[in-house]
Amino acid sequence: MPTNNSGDSYLEYTECLDVISSILSMYSVSHRIVIVGDCNGTLKPPRKYNKHDFLLQAFVHEMNLQSHRSEESNFFHHSGMSTSQIDYILHNATIAFLSDYKIHDQCHSNTSSHVPVSAKMNVKSKPTNKAIKSGYISKFKIQWKDIESELYHNHISNELSQHNIESHSIEESINFLCNCLKKAATVAVPSKIIKLKGPQFKASPSTLMLLKISKEKYQLWKSNGKKNDHLKTDKILAQRNLRKKLRKEQYLDRTQFYNELMDNPSNDMFHKLIRRNRGSKNKDAICIMENGEHHYSATDQTNSFSRYFEDLAVPKDNGYDSEFLDLCNIRHNIFDELCKKAATNHNLVFKISVMQSNSYILARQQMN
Template structure:
């Protein structure tokens, strides 16, 4: 904590504010132990500006030493001009501490402080297993450096045994394992840099940032006086920094617009949409479960799982009888049509499967098995016979592989909704990559062609979000001209 000097109470409060936020975040799920040189005393014999702030903070947060207060001092000035008690171990639960001790000043102790020790009631099991580190999302596959020939050769070695297998689920397990094994051997990996800002400062901005930091340190050394010339210099330098950042951001926007005009594509289009979306704070450390706020991540995860599982279960009582009867009639018609084609259904060809692989979007998240579109697109000719065999087995045996029914579901907060309410989240699911390939191949057989220029869904090169953009832009223009 900051030492006591001119106007240090402001910096002292800032430090306590940080500690306050940490305690607020974890006090519902953890026991709090705060220890260190607090540069303020809880004794009644002293009451300077730090002492008053610290006593108020400790009282507000319900902190204490857990036992009767010890009056002995913990800090002794090197010149022996003064001494005080400023080193503490504080807890929010008195039952945590069974013994509190302040050591006597020793001649062999060269520090100005003496040691403070406590005996806690916390028990740690001797057979505690080390935490298993999460290995996901730590590395990124470098597809541009893949050994394509070896990758295809490794998959080719497993192709015959996969095609000869009759069970669809076994086939899926075998092809997934083959793709993952081949990828691990032939695709270099690089460590993901998970920390740091997404925005990269230019060299000019970095110079201004360093200048602002240096000026701030110099201003801090003179006591942060508001009327000091250093404060004026710092304000001017910050003004230059903000101006430079705004200029670069404006230039970045213009470059994006120019790219969209010169080479329009879906990736640039969605970049534009995401840029204009609200970047409101959506994170929360608590969730409202059964009318109570819960701070335990494991219980929150289970509650989300239960919530989405309940959503997926059909409920007849929420639909009208007329609608339900219509659905049953449709289902009967589908089954009759399938029965007619069951004897000799139209099967997939390798060219159809290769075309479906080509439609997969790259640079997307891996599915639950770790398979991405790149795994298939870098082995089109090799993996197509295998997938053709699997897809035809699905058609002939009318069996959906179990793996097609799994996915990684992520709750995403709806716009401008309370993040603590579970019902305000929609589930976004990463479905199996091979399942998507089957869907693309199957959709091609359905021959869904648009019959009107106003049809945006199920239309190649178009999507409903484009229609939405046209409508919102038209509405904006009409409002603009009254």
């Protein structure tokens, strides 16, 4: 939801509430609706300086929305001077729909000014078997060079001694041997993770060091009772330094990618750009500047990219000499004018050239 510090926040906040109101009016009869997020307004006693509080409370009352009442804060300003409760889970159910509502404590790894708010929904649904996406499975690489040979052979020998191959079919024996080799490799061969489950952000050694410092400062502040003293100030400063470093690295990563895209454009780079923009709406370009002209609408931006691709498809050689090119153009124009003026003498010149060539050929033949 819009913040109280934006330009015309009252109008923007009202527009957001109108959109949510239309959704509730359309689906509240047939669906249970849950509204989750940062409302930038509180359901506690309204603050005189914040007009969003009155709008939010009137909206919740008008739409008969339910919420868990608590006095705990879930927003902590980075300066440490103020706290509030602005993150909510609202729903339109008349029965006990949510349970285990919880506002979590501050955590050293959470660099946000908000803390998580969670709840369990009591919903009955039919289980469906869905295939797990291969992109979200941890992958390992077996380090065969570091194998413990004796342990590996002993494990296989023990397994084979307990299995009578003659009493089983060929397929069963093959499956048993495959499983035996896998178990032996798991026991005797180390492995390393080459891909973790889920997306992971890039972190440089300096960022990891700041993250470690932030964790240590938080644990120290927590072990001393989370008092409002110099330990809290140190924790806030460590988290602030970590956020600055993360934002700087993200900016440098984006800058490097865009520079590489402009210097060495390729199909792979453009597909990567498309995938980056599809990943999050926050990464979409708000404005594109083309030859000093700014394009804000999606149609103009599409046309701009179309012209760029068209220009990119035309072969160019930027290593030529401009003066030499001008001289070639002048020579071409002179030859063109001479050819136009001497158009009537083309046949005569051609006959003379052919006669001279024939005479030269006959002379060479006589000499031979």
